[in-house]
Amino acid sequence: xxxxxxxxxxxxxxxxxxxxxxxxxxxxxxxxxxxxxxxxxxxxxxxxxxxxxxxxxxxxxxxxxxxxxxxxxxxxxxxxxxxxxxxxxxxxxxxxxxxxxxxxxxxxxxxxxxxxxxxxxxxxxxxxxxxxxxxxxxxxxxxxxxxxxxxxxxxxxxxxxxxxxxxxxxxxxxxxxxxxxxxxxxxxxxxxxxxxxxxxxxxxxxxxxxxxxxxxxxxxxxxxxxxxxxxxxxxxxxxxxxxxxxxxxxxxxxxxxxxx
Amino acid sequence: xxxxxxxxxxxxxxxxxxxxxxxxxxxxxxxxxxxxxxxxxxxxxxxxxxxxxxxxxxxxxxxxxxxxxxxxxxxxxxxxxxxxxxxxxxxxxxxxxxxxxxxxxxxxxxxxxxxxxxxxxxxxxxxxxxxxxxxxxxxxxxxxxxxxxxxxxxxxxxxxxxxxxxxxxxxxxxxxxxxxxxxxxxxxxxxxxxxxxxxxxxxxxxxxxxxxxxxxxxxxxxxxxxxxxxxxxxxxxxxxxxxxxxxxxxxxx
Amino acid sequence: xxxxxxxxxxxxxxxxxxxxxxxxxxxxxxxxxxxxxxxxxxxxxxxxxxxxxxxxxxxxxxxxxxxxxxxxxxxxxxxxxxxxxxxxxxxxxxxxxxxxxxxxxxxxxxxxxxxxxxxxxxxxxxxxxxxxxxxxxxxxxxxxxxxxxxxxxxxxxxxxxxxxxxxxxxxxxxxxxxxxxxxxxxxxxxxxxxxxxxxxxxxxxxxxxxxxxxxxxxxxxxxxxxxxxxxxxxxxxxxxxxxxxxxxxxxxxxxxxxxxxxxxxxxxxxxxxxxxxxxxxxxxxx
Numbered sequence: 001x002x003x004x005x006x007x008x009x010x011x012x013x014x015x016x017x018x019x020x021x022x023x024x025x026x027x028x029x030x031x032x033x034x035x036x037x038x039x040x041x042x043x044x045x046x047x048x049x050x051x052x053x054x055x056x057x058x059x060x061x062x063x064x065x066x067x068x069x070x071x072x073x074x075x076x077x078x079x080x081x082x083x084x085x086x087x088x089x090x091x092x093x094x095x096x097x098x099x100x101x102x103x104x105x106x107x108x109x110x111x112x113x114x115x116x117x118x119x120x121x122x123x124x125x126x127x128x129x130x131x132x133x134x135x136x137x138x139x140x141x142x143x144x145x146x147x148x149x150x151x152x153x154x155x156x157x158x159x160x161x162x163x164x165x166x167x168x169x170x171x172x173x174x175x176x177x178x179x180x181x182x183x184x185x186x187x188x189x190x191x192x193x194x195x196x197x198x199x200x201x202x203x204x205x206x207x208x209x210x211x212x213x214x215x216x217x218x219x220x221x222x223x224x225x226x227x228x229x230x231x232x233x234x235x236x237x238x239x240x241x242x243x244x245x246x247x248x249x250x251x252x253x254x255x256x257x258x259x260x
Numbered sequence: 261x262x263x264x265x266x267x268x269x270x271x272x273x274x275x276x277x278x279x280x281x282x283x284x285x286x287x288x289x290x291x292x293x294x295x296x297x298x299x300x301x302x303x304x305x306x307x308x309x310x311x312x313x314x315x316x317x318x319x320x321x322x323x324x325x326x327x328x329x330x331x332x333x334x335x336x337x338x339x340x341x342x343x344x345x346x347x348x349x350x351x352x353x354x355x356x357x358x359x360x361x362x363x364x365x366x367x368x369x370x371x372x373x374x375x376x377x378x379x380x381x382x383x384x385x386x387x388x389x390x391x392x393x394x395x396x397x398x399x400x401x402x403x404x405x406x407x408x409x410x411x412x413x414x415x416x417x418x419x420x421x422x423x424x425x426x427x428x429x430x431x432x433x434x435x436x437x438x439x440x441x442x443x444x445x446x447x448x449x450x451x452x453x454x455x456x457x458x459x460x461x462x463x464x465x466x467x468x469x470x471x472x473x474x475x476x477x478x479x480x481x482x483x484x485x486x487x488x489x490x491x492x493x494x495x496x497x498x499x500x501x502x503x504x505x506x507x508x509x510x511x512x513x
Numbered sequence: 514x515x516x517x518x519x520x521x522x523x524x525x526x527x528x529x530x531x532x533x534x535x536x537x538x539x540x541x542x543x544x545x546x547x548x549x550x551x552x553x554x555x556x557x558x559x560x561x562x563x564x565x566x567x568x569x570x571x572x573x574x575x576x577x578x579x580x581x582x583x584x585x586x587x588x589x590x591x592x593x594x595x596x597x598x599x600x601x602x603x604x605x606x607x608x609x610x611x612x613x614x615x616x617x618x619x620x621x622x623x624x625x626x627x628x629x630x631x632x633x634x635x636x637x638x639x640x641x642x643x644x645x646x647x648x649x650x651x652x653x654x655x656x657x658x659x660x661x662x663x664x665x666x667x668x669x670x671x672x673x674x675x676x677x678x679x680x681x682x683x684x685x686x687x688x689x690x691x692x693x694x695x696x697x698x699x700x701x702x703x704x705x706x707x708x709x710x711x712x713x714x715x716x717x718x719x720x721x722x723x724x725x726x727x728x729x730x731x732x733x734x735x736x737x738x739x740x741x742x743x744x745x746x747x748x749x750x751x752x753x754x755x756x757x758x759x760x761x762x763x764x765x766x767x768x769x770x771x772x773x774x775x776x777x778x779x780x781x782x783x784x785x786x787x788x789x790x791x792x793x794x795x796x797x798x799x
Contacts, residue, residue, distance in 0.1 A: 018628035026633070100546030105554075111723070111768025112761055113730035115643070116742060119749035120757055123571055162349045165317060165337045166414075167366050176365070180353045199641040206643060207735075222647060234644055241639050258353045258394045 045227045050235065053228035062217065067236070069212040070201050073129070077136025078197035082190050085141045089148025089189070094178065099149075106145070114139055114200060118207050127209035132201070135208075139200030140193035147192070151185025152178055184256055191248045198241050214240075264330040264340075265295030265417035265450050267316070272325035273475075274311055285311050286323070287475030295417070298444055298451045300465030302458055302508060308476025309454040313420045316452065317343045329418065339367060342411035343420040346427055348403035350395040356382065356406050357391040363413040381409040384443060401432035405439070412447065421453045425460070437463060445488060458508070462501045463490060470507045480507045573755040581755040582762070591763065598729060598740045599767070601657065605664025606725040610718055613669035617676030617717070621710075622702075627677070638670040642728045646735060655736045660729060667728035671720035679713025680706060715779045722775055726768050741767070 027047055034046035057063045092099040092106075117138065125131040155178050163173045179186075205215025214233055221229025274286040286308040293299050301309050314320045315327055318337040327334045329341065342363075350359045360381055364374045382391060385405040395403055404424060411419055421440075425433040437460055444451055444464075455461050461468050465484055472479040482504050486496050555575060561567065562574040585591035616634070620627040642663055653659040683706055691701045733742025741764050748756030 015628045018625070019632035022629055022633045023636075097546060101549045104547035105550045107772075108765045108769050111726065111772065112765045113727040113734070113742070115731045115734055116745055116761055116764055118734070119745050120754070120761065123749065123752075123754060123757075158345070158347060158349050159351060161319060162345075162351075162362075164319060165343055166363050167337050167339060172365065176362075177351070180351065183353070195639065199643065203641070203643045218647070230647060234640075234648070237644060238636065238640055242636065245639070258355075259396070 045231055049228045050231045053226070053232045054235075057217075057229070057232065063236070066212050066214050066217050067240070070205065070214045071240075073132050073136055073204070073213070074198050074201040077133045077201065078140040078194055080133070081137035081140030081197065082144045082193055084137065085144025085189065085193065086148050086186060088141075089145040089150075089186075090152050090174075090178075090182075092145075093149045093152025093182070094174070110142055114196075115203055115207065118204070122208060129211070131208055132204040132211075135204045136197050136200045140190075140197040143192035143196060144186070144189040147185045147189025148182060151182030151189075154185070155181035184259065187252050187255060191245065191252065194244050194248055195241065198237075198244055202237055266330060267291075267293040267418060267450065267452070268326070268328040269293075269312075269316075270326040270328070272312075272315065272323055272327060274308065274315065274320075274323040284475035286315075287477050289325075289471075289476060289478060291469065291478065293450055293452065295450055296448050298453070298464055298466045299469060300461035300467070301452065301454045301469045301471060302456070302461045302504060303471030303476070303479075304473050304508060306473035306476075307471035308473070309471060310422050311476070313343065313422045313452065313454055316418075317341055317420055339363075339414040340416050341418045341420065342414065342416040343422065344404070344407050344411045344424045346423040348395070348400075348407040350398075350403055350406055350410075352395050355392050355394050356387060356398070359395070359406055360409045360413055363410045367414055377413060377415075381413045382406075384412070384446070385409040386439065399432070400428045401436055404428065404436060408440070408443070412443070412449075415447075416449065418450045418452065421451065421455075423455055424453070426456065433457075433460070440464060441489065458501055458504050462497055462504055463492060468500075468504050470504060472510075479510070482507065570752055571754065573758065577755045578758045578762075581753075581759045585759060594739060594741050594744055595763070595767065598733065598742070601660045601740070602664060602722075602725050602729050602771075605661040605729070606668045606722055608661065609665035609668030609725065610672050610721055612665065613672030613717065613721065614676050614714065616669070617673035618680065618710075620673070621677045621680030622706075631677075634673070638674075642667060642731045643735075646732065650736055659736060660732050663732050664725045664729050668721035668725040671724060672714070672717040675713045675717025675720070676710060679710035679717075682713070683709040712783060715783065719772065719775050719779070722771055723768070726771060730764055 031047050034049075054063070088102070088106075092102055114135075118135065121131050121135060125134055159177050159181060160173060163177045168176065201213075202215045202218075205211065205213040206219060210216055210219065214236055217236075218230050218233035221227065221231075221233060269289055269291045272286055272289045273284070276283040276285055285306075289308075289312065291299075301312070303309055311320070315323055316329075316334065318334050318341065321336065329338075334341075350356075351362065354362065357378060361374060361378045364378070367374070369377065382388060385408050387402060387405055387409065390398070390402065390406075395406075398406065408424070424440075425436050428436065440451075440453075441464055451464075453461065453464060462482075462484055468482040468484060470479045470482065471477065482500060484497070484500055486494060486500075490497060558572075558575050561572055562569070566572070582591070616630070620630055620634075645663065645666060649659055649662055653662055687705050687709065688701075691705050696704065729740075730742040730745075733740035734746050737743045741760050744760035745757050745764075748754065748760060
């Protein structure tokens with residue numbers, strides 16, 4: 001028994017090691033190509049320079065504050081969007097009538113790139129914090145609503161019957177059967193929603209009025225032709241995105257422990 | 261309640277409409293089940309066995325005729341009537357204790373009384389020690405035991421069982437049949453068992469009701485006058501098993 | 514076709530029975546309900562304009578937006594911009610889908626490749642259009658190639674992921690059957706793996722097209738001088754919200770048509786597929 005577990009563990013380690021080969025190779029290639037002037041160093045800055053920029057900004061407090069500001073918008077907007085998404089998704093899932101009423105409009109609006117709403121929003125809501133948070137909420141709303149809808153729809157009728165046998169009211173059925181049954185899908189939706197929310201946050205910062213944030217960091221860098229700053233911003237965006245997704249997956253595993 | 265636990269089924273008809281065609285599932289069924297009796301119902305597919313149980317439990321109110329339990333007409337589900345389905349239908353996100361406790365959600369007992377009765381019923385079905393387990397961790401037989409505990413937790417006067425052991429392997433099935441007999445003797449409530457398994461029907465039942473299909477009607481009622489607890493190898497049971505089998509097959513054409 | 518009861522709303526009449534209340538032909542009922550929300554919104558909009566809840570620059574009357582749409586159609590401007598946008602989508606999407614299928618296929622067929630490539634691919638695919646844009650703009654300029662590249666990148670990701678998953682999800686029982694019959698690797702691929710992966714490929718392709726359309730409009734918003742996305746920005750700059758709204762509506766409609774069109778194609782091509790998923794009941798026809 002332990003022999004096969006050893007082989008499995010070794011295989012996992014091999015896989016993990018291989019995962020780093022490509023990124024490291026790319027980093028080295030990147031560094032070397034800038035050193036040997038193979039690329040326009042005004043555009044593609046050496047990784048070492050990016051790290052240096054990171055260090056510099058960190059010391060000047062140019063990372064922590066903007067990051068906090070961006071995260072505040074991100075999580076606030078994501079929370080609002082998720083709550084609304086669960087609401088709308090539940091309504092559409094529970095009632096066929098509502099699904100038919102809202103569905104077509106819902107799917108049509110889904111086809112509009114989210115950033116296409118910015119020009120309109122900038123007129124209706126201005127370019128301040130409100131507009132940004134609303135935009136982030138919108139970004140999170142769709143995946144949450146869609147997944148909630150699907151989850152509520154696929155709740156097992158045989159479980160609902162059990163509840164009826166025990167004389168559960170409609171509200172009780174929703175709370176004790178439908179919601180828990182839909183929980184895995186809802187959580188998937190929130191996970192995707194968080195990804196979109198983070199992207200929406202940066203986008204909103206980029207496109208709406210300047211305010212502290214990572215998006216602003218990148219704008220600053222671009223306007224002062226400091227490519228290292230821009231790339232730093234990109235790296236931070238990516239890293240935070242990965243961290244948020246990992247944290248969400250962790251919470252999901254904990255909440256859904258009852259699954260096989 | 262006049263004579264709790266007495267079930268009166270009076271001239272019940274049920275028709276389904278499938279693809280614009282009328283399907284006559286139950287054609288004038290009448291049966292009285294006395295309190296504390298164990299009645300097995302057998303019959304070929306299409307004889308309406310499961311439909312009858314759904315009418316008894318109150319999940320289906322569209323029929324002609326009368327169904328009374330304890331003198332009161334059945335108007336919908338009630339905590340006084342429990343049912344065990346073929347699939348255990350435990351909620352995957354609840355452990356065994358919470359699943360059994362689900363039946364008490366609408367009961368008027370106090371919290372401590374609820375806890376106590378849940379404990380007692382888990383013990384009754386032989387699942388002590390598994391209170392924290394989740395359904396995916398249980399075997400088919402254990403899950404079905406939990407389902408039985410859940411159905412009994414309200415101390416109903418009637419327990420309906422719709423092919424409860426049909427999805428289990430033969431050994432587990434045999435084991436659980438014995439358990440069911442023990443539980444019935446201990447709780448002394450009426451039980452109505454629908455099954456395909458003639459051996460099971462005869463082993464457990466005080467009477468075996470044989471239904472004929474298209475439409476479902478009582479073909480014959482075979483009394484099983486063998487005292488409990490019963491031995492499987494009892495020749496009287498074996499003779500009765502043969503009799504019931506013949507009664508079912510008489511309507512194969 | 515009688516409308517079915519929602520699974521949640523179990524009726525007193527029990528399983529499998531159509532309730533008399535819902536006896537409406539399915540399609541008519543659905544479409545009727547579907548117009549309720551847009552009509553309601555339209556009504557609210559008209560009311561807001563009439564009661565002047567907002568100045569007409571901010572909330573143009575529906576009539577004006579309709580007139581603008583008609584104008585754009587008549588002047589050919591809308592058509593022009595449609596075609597430009599669609600052309601870009603077509604090019605980029607095709608490129609991205611092919612590359613994505615190849616990449617996903619390679620990773621699916623070789624565990625080793627998957628180990629090397631997938632983690633990086635996964636991380637990079639999380640970067641949104643907006644993230645790549647500054648970089649891409651510096652490398653590709655702001656011409657057509659920029660748009661093609663961005664759309665290709667967006668379409669590539671779902672196609673690759675779905676093809677990879679499709680190959681991974683081929684039921685092992687089929688692979689065992691192939692082993693028993695001693696099929697060569699090529700036969701295995703052609704007869705078992707490929708047909709099993711096609712449904713997943715389609716799922717990826719549909720997502721890819723949707724993402725491609727979304728990315729295109731995003732790029733046109735930020736780095737273009739024509740196309741539907743550009744119209745939105747231009748209208749905003751001229752403070753002609755009727756133009757903005759007309760362009761947004763057009764984007765939504767075109768996106769919907771693209772998606773529905775692909776769905777239709779999928780159902781035609783995959784007509785042989787049983788309604789259930791590939792859980793192993795049906796054997797692949799040779």
